[in-house]
Amino acid sequence: MENIIDFEKVHKVFLEQESQITDMIKEACAKNGLARLDEFVREVFLELGDLVLQEVFRHIGNSVRFTDESRPECSCCGQPLEFKQMRKMPFRSSLTGKEREIKSPLMVCKNCHTGSLWMRELLDLDRDGFMQRLRELSVKAGAIETFEGASEEIMADMVGVKVSGSKIHTLCQDAGQTAEELMYEGSLGEARSLLPGEKLYVEADGGMLHIDGDWHEAKLAIAFPQSSLADISKDRRAITHRQVVSTLSDREDLGKKLIKMAEGYLPKTPDGAPVIAGNVVVLGDGAKWIFNMMEEHLPGATFILDWYHLDEHVADVGRILFPDNEATRKRWCSRKKNLLRKGRVDEMVDSLLRKSMSLKGGSKEQTAVADLYKYLNERRGCLKYREARNKGLIIGSGAVESAIGHVYQQRMKRSGMRWSQDGAQAMCALRAAYRSHNGLHSVFSRMNRKAA
Numbered sequence: 001m002e003n004i005i006d007f008e009k010v011h012k013v014f015l016e017q018e019s020q021i022t023d024m025i026k027e028a029c030a031k032n033g034l035a036r037l038d039e040f041v042r043e044v045f046l047e048l049g050d051l052v053l054q055e056v057f058r059h060i061g062n063s064v065r066f067t068d069e070s071r072p073e074c075s076c077c078g079q080p081l082e083f084k085q086m087r088k089m090p091f092r093s094s095l096t097g098k099e100r101e102i103k104s105p106l107m108v109c110k111n112c113h114t115g116s117l118w119m120r121e122l123l124d125l126d127r128d129g130f131m132q133r134l135r136e137l138s139v140k141a142g143a144i145e146t147f148e149g150a151s152e153e154i155m156a157d158m159v160g161v162k163v164s165g166s167k168i169h170t171l172c173q174d175a176g177q178t179a180e181e182l183m184y185e186g187s188l189g190e191a192r193s194l195l196p197g198e199k200l201y202v203e204a205d206g207g208m209l210h211i212d213g214d215w216h217e218a219k220l221a222i223a224f225p226q227s228s229l230a231d232i233s234k235d236r237r238a239i240t241h242r243q244v245v246s247t248l249s250d251r252e253d254l255g256k257k258l259i260k261m262a263e264g265y266l267p268k269t270p271d272g273a274p275v276i277a278g279n280v281v282v283l284g285d286g287a288k289w290i291f292n293m294m295e296e297h298l299p300g301a302t303f304i305l306d307w308y309h310l311d312e313h314v315a316d317v318g319r320i321l322f323p324d325n326e327a328t329r330k331r332w333c334s335r336k337k338n339l340l341r342k343g344r345v346d347e348m349v350d351s352l353l354r355k356s357m358s359l360k361g362g363s364k365e366q367t368a369v370a371d372l373y374k375y376l377n378e379r380r381g382c383l384k385y386r387e388a389r390n391k392g393l394i395i396g397s398g399a400v401e402s403a404i405g406h407v408y409q410q411r412m413k414r415s416g417m418r419w420s421q422d423g424a425q426a427m428c429a430l431r432a433a434y435r436s437h438n439g440l441h442s443v444f445s446r447m448n449r450k451a452a
Helices: 007-032 037-063 118-123 132-144 147-159 165-185 251-263 288-297 307-321 326-341 345-358 364-377 385-390 398-412 421-434 439-451
Strands: 082-091 100-108 115-117 200-211 214-225 229-233 236-239 243-247 280-284 302-305
Touching: 007 037, 037 082, 037 100, 037 118, 082 115, 082 118, 100 118, 115 118, 132 147, 132 165, 132 421, 132 439, 147 165, 165 251, 165 421, 165 439, 200 251, 200 288, 200 398, 200 421, 214 251, 214 398, 214 421, 243 251, 243 398, 243 421, 251 288, 280 288, 288 302, 302 307, 302 385, 307 326, 307 364, 326 345, 326 385, 345 364, 398 421, 421 439
Parallel strands: 200 280, 280 302
Antiparallel strands: 082 100, 100 115, 200 214, 214 243, 229 236
16 A cells, blocks of 8 residues: 655645635735734635645545555454445544545455445544544643633634534543543553652642532542742742542542552552652641541651641631730740641640640630640641651642642632533543643543544
8 A cells, every 4th residue: 555645736735725825815904904914814824724634635545555465454353454435524623623525445344344434544533523633622622611612712712723612522521531541540641750869749638519419529639749849939839740630439539549640650669569658748638538548548658737727727726715815816826836846746735635624614715625636636647847847848738729729620610510420520530631740641642542
């Protein structure tokens, strides 16, 4: 089989359009001046690009010749396919998204009667004729914006490509299912080995989504190497390399995805097990499900209770104890936090117990202090802030709170938005891919291999 493009014919397409292009530009200038000339020239050349593609594909389809050695094989039984006739078929490119028509050899298996349009396989077109790049752009738009908004505002207005909202929905559903598969494999995105002495930070949290008429908690976990937390301005830091996994199921499901995600970063023992102790730092807001999951799937990790959640808990109790004396309240809160900063964990926690015992039983003040004592006493091992600071470790879990906003809030919790179970699961996975380093690239690579 010879698959040669006749570039002389391609060149003729440009020559044939030369006068028409000139006329269209003249007309645009006459109507609009030069202010929007770039827009009209772009439209003209994208249309021309589509015509060039059409000519190239037509030439390939018409000129291909199959020999016994070059005939493609049947995907069902492996027998060589035989040419039957030429068939019309559509294709849509990322240039305009408009449907164009070409002809393709129809190949049929005499053994199992399976038919295949050869050009569709060659160009990796889906059932609507979408080429790879158009599918990828549509998925990315749907991951950012509502399906109709992706169609009208991103694809049509910004990119200049026509794709319906329903098509974007279908593509995003398929991409989300692929992202879900990759999460279970630990292949959603691109991990990298930790540098010598570097830590892997892991955080988890949950957010509520409206699914099938009720509110359900979606859970996610984020992992990032220590060196990926970079200063991007005087007062702002950002994570330059992260991976995110998500679930609508229980913490066990998230835990399975979490350990697969972490394995890509961690050194291995001779038998291939990830080395967690000394390499992983878990930051959390103190929710029991998070620490139970982390202890089960990341045993040996260093656990740190997020400092800012601790600060909020202490401040809440201070407001109850000293509602009318701000200065006293601030001094009380500051003393408690300073004890933790100095590493005097037992002294700080035990002081709450003594304070609770000195207050009237059942009063709101006594209840608040007792609750704070219980909360911190159960997490004494996660309060070693002085040790963490001395080792240069992060003590705040802002990354996962930011991830909750980016993965769920920005796309899935807009006014009036409702989700089905399947739709929410696919979009959660797709958004996790979108927020992971090279996450969408891994999704597209898997989808394109499946199509091939």
